[in-house]
Amino acid sequence: MTNIQGPAIFLAQFLGDQPPFNNLKSICEWAAGLGYVGAQLPTWDSRVIDLQKAAESKTYADEIKGIVNGAGLQITELSSHLQGQLVAVHPAYNDLFDGFAPEAYRGNPKARTEWAVQQLKYAAKASQNLGLKAHATFSGALLWHTVYPWPQRPAGLVETGFTELASRWLPILNVFDENGIDLCYEIHPGEDLHDGISYEMFLEKVNNHSRACLLYDPSHFVLQCLNYLDYIDNYHERIRMFHVKDAEFNPTGKQGVYGGYQGWVQRAGRFRSLGDGQVDFKSIFSKLAAYNYAGWAVLEWECAIKHPETGAAEGAPFIKDHIIRVTEKAFDDFAGTGSDEKFNRKVLGLA
Secondary structure: OOOOEEEEEEOHHHOOOOOOOOOHHHHHHHHHHOOOOEEEEEOOOOOOOOHHHHHHOHHHHHHHHHHHHHOOOEEEEEEEHHHHHOOOEOHHHHHHHHHHOOHHHOOOHHHHHHHHHHHHHHHHHHHHHOOOOEEEEOOOEOOHHHOOOOOOOOOOHHHHHHHHHHHHHHHHHHHHHHOOOEEEEEOOOOOOOOOHHHHHHHHHHOOOOOOEEEEEOOHHHHOOOOOHHHHHHHHOOOEEEEEEOEEEEOOOOOOOOOHHHOOHHHOOEEEEOOOOOOOOHHHHHHHHHHOOOOOEEEEOOOOOOOOHHHHHHHHHHHHHHHOOOOOOOOOOHHHOOOOOHHHHHHHOOOO
């Protein structure tokens, strides 16, 4: 077995206009001061990284790596969640998602999609230049508006949707394969890949592509009432990344999974700071260790109640305390009697 790496922190939710959150060097120094040893970098924020430049210049990639290392951290992975979302957007969401793209591509869905696809390809090469092994993204969605089938979905609609989604992602997956990087989809409501079944449908369409892997985040499964421990049993061979994020689901006689259009504070399902929700992290870390997960444990902080700086400060020791130092020998080795084939046959009464 291999020790899980960490604690690490996803920087996206903490970037801001005020020091120390307004540039890569200072935010990494802040994170290191809290006890983190790794940082996951969002690639859509120019204060952190120029993705195209990192793909085209190994020298620049080394400079970014040097800034992070100089602050006392390692880069765990890059993230292209916003760009991945734009690989597949249903027209009903065009206006809402336009803000994820540079202004030049807004109002032009075709150009926006082409930009997003190129961003993912840059992410593959940039990850290689940085010496990384995995990359985080979203799948995007063509079918999400039909997730609750009323009116009934036309026959073949899901098949057509996943065929199209796969056709957009397969060339990207091939570029990631060429660069030796696992592309990890965060399974997430709002994406066509939002649970195990939808991931399996996609995987079949991309011919079980070896790079079509998973970012495991139990918080999204709590809000779906999905068994997040069984999920690890089912998909551990594909899990390459881990967001440590807590959540709670407290349905009432007035609202449940769908939330009644309420804000996050008023919803039955809410993301919470680590330790404030309902996720059984002891069991999660145990399962991942038993399945030899060798990647990073990365805090993705989201909470409608607690201040982000408090959540970050509490997150590092929480993750550190949950990482299991795996054993190198069986606990009952002291009672071993030794064996060879002759002895084994004797024990079985075959000698």
